[in-house]
Amino acid sequence: MTPLEHELAELIIDTLELEDVSVDDIDPDEPLFGDGLGLDSIDALELGLALQKRYGIKLDSDAEENQTHFASLRHLAALVEARRAS
Numbered sequence: 001m002t003p004l005e006h007e008l009a010e011l012i013i014d015t016l017e018l019e020d021v022s023v024d025d026i027d028p029d030e031p032l033f034g035d036g037l038g039l040d041s042i043d044a045l046e047l048g049l050a051l052q053k054r055y056g057i058k059l060d061s062d063a064e065e066n067q068t069h070f071a072s073l074r075h076l077a078a079l080v081e082a083r084r085a086s
Contacts, residue, residue, distance in 0.1 A: 001028050004077045012073075016043050028074040036072070040072040044070055051076075057083050 001009070001023075009023040012032070016039070030036040033044070045068070051057045057080065059066055069079045 001073075002077060002078060005073050008073055008076055008080065009055070011050055011054060012037075012047060015046055026073055028077070029072055031072055051080070055080055055083065065078055 005028045006023055009026045012018065012026070013021055013023065021037070026037060032041045039047075044066070045061070048059050048061070048066075051059070059069070068077055
């Protein structure tokens with residue numbers, strides 16, 4: 001897990017108050033939603049707001065690419081890195 005992935009895992013746990021999940025429980029390649037971490041659409045909204053607050057990343061809630069961005073911790077880290085670079 002990269003430092004950014006670790007930071008994002010902590011953000012997910014803190015934002016969504018996942019008290020029974022540790023950073024080590026989140027595999028960077030596992031899905032965040034459904035069968036993976038088990039997040040839902042409400043969690044996605046909260047996480048999107050947290051990303052905006054911490055990293056200044058604004059996401060259109062209706063954008064199709066959001067499924068890709070939120071597919072896994074690794075994809076989310078790639079989004080943050082790409083937005084930082086631009």
